[in-house]
Amino acid sequence: MSLAGVLVFADLSSGSLDDAGKGILAEGRRLAETLGAPWAAACFAGAPDGAYEAMRPYGVPEVLDIRGPEELADLPCAQAEALADAARACGARVVLLAHDDPGATLAPRIAARLGAALFTEAVSFSRDWDGLTVRRRAVGVQVVEQRLWNEAAPGGGSPYGRRDEPTPLVLTMLPRVLSAAVVPGMRPGPARRTARLAAVSEAGAATRVRARIPPDPRTVDVAEAQVIFAAGLGCDRESFAQLCELADRVGASVGVSRPVYDLGWKELPRMIGQTGKTVGPRLYFAWGISGSMHHLGGIGGSRRIVCLNADPKAPIFPAADEGFVADLREVLPRLLAAVGARAQRDGEREVAG
Ligand SMILES: Cc1cc2nc3c(=O)[nH]c(=O)nc-3n(C[C@H](O)[C@H](O)[C@H](O)COP(=O)(O)OP(=O)(O)OC[C@H]3O[C@@H](n4cnc5c(N)ncnc54)[C@H](O)[C@@H]3O)c2cc1C
Numbered sequence: 211m212s213l214a215g216v217l218v219f220a221d222l223s224s225g226s227l228d229d230a231g232k233g234i235l236a237e238g239r240r241l242a243e244t245l246g247a248p249w250a251a252a253c254f255a256g257a258p259d260g261a262y263e264a265m266r267p268y269g270v271p272e273v274l275d276i277r278g279p280e281e282l283a284d285l286p287c288a289q290a291e292a293l294a295d296a297a298r299a300c301g302a303r304v305v306l307l308a309h310d311d312p313g314a315t316l317a318p319r320i321a322a323r324l325g326a327a328l329f330t331e332a333v334s335f336s337r338d339w340d341g342l343t344v345r346r347r348a349v350g351v352q353v354v355e356q357r358l359w360n361e362a363a364p365g366g367g368s369p370y371g372r373r374d375e376p377t378p379l380v381l382t383m384l385p386r387v388l389s390a391a392v393v394p395g396m397r398p399g400p401a402r403r404t405a406r407l408a409a410v411s412e413a414g415a416a417t418r419v420r421a422r423i424p425p426d427p428r429t430v431d432v433a434e435a436q437v438i439f440a441a442g443l444g445c446d447r448e449s450f451a452q453l454c455e456l457a458d459r460v461g462a463s464v465g466v467s468r469p470v471y472d473l474g475w476k477e478l479p480r481m482i483g484q485t486g487k488t489v490g491p492r493l494y495f496a497w498g499i500s501g502s503m504h505h506l507g508g509i510g511g512s513r514r515i516v517c518l519n520a521d522p523k524a525p526i527f528p529a530a531d532e533g534f535v536a537d538l539r540e541v542l543p544r545l546l547a548a549v550g551a552r553a554q555r556d557g558e559r560e561v562a563g
Contacts, residue, residue: 248271518534519535
């Protein structure tokens, strides 16, 4: 195994490398270049070869393939132990993870085991003379908090670390700032696979995942939602109820503009914008939202923005990838009827089959 200044955790638990996984590899490479250090990726073995192949475009020089008993997949403490061991073994100064469910679960546990500094939900980093500056958004999106990590500073206040050693860093980055794009100049890497064996200690088996429940679009935090139908003041009470029903039927999460929150139709955590939540879904569909700068301030991270508005001059249109000039009071009942008819056809087919 070669030395790695930066160790990136690539989550292959779904059997493939998802966009957050690709994005964190791209950032890992950038971080290694920023620090002028070597880098490697670590993952838990068991995924099909295609998942490893998907790492090639990001030029990962080496993948540490951590093998352990089957139960390892359900033991986050044991996984953290294995990753901390891998980081120590390859001399990693920074362990980088996406701030998704697995990353957010593992990062503090790895940091505790390495006696490392922990910085979560970063949106960017850069290097200056004093060290590595990492940034995240605070107080909604209105303040940027910066922290400086000086890799040379000794620390290790935890029982696991030693005070005379430089403090490593465990860093997580928000999935919505990660891009899976392969940028020019990124040469595909050989992605050499090195097997590492992990044992499960008594402490590692202390916490066990009993069930994995997929997120419910009706209750998931809008900041994490993948598809959002957002209602603006163009909705009246009746069309708002229809929009909620449509969202429910197609598996979208409901968000609102500030005036709709002010009307009391949805609770504060569903308000989107500068003073509300910052979102980054795959699809953001704005229904009867004008597109004020205060609202647009919270939706810029969306992969695709679609809007429907009766006024073709509404400022939401230039900010959208696709827009429809229409009256939502006419469109919503027709969409609901179409979705209902389709559900009925599907139901009949299932019974017949
Ligand atoms: C400090 C500050 C912070 C703020 N923070 C936020 C924030 O976090 N989030 C936020 O959303 N706002 C925020 N606001 C308020 C913001 O400035 C706007 O007032 C608000 O976003 C407008 O909401 P809206 O688009 O739903 O309503 P409107 O601006 O009233 O727009 C309604 C839209 O619906 C369209 N429409 C009307 N009828 C129909 C129909 N039948 N079919 C289709 N379209 C129709 C209209 O053409 C119009 O474009 C903030 C304001 C301030 C001063």
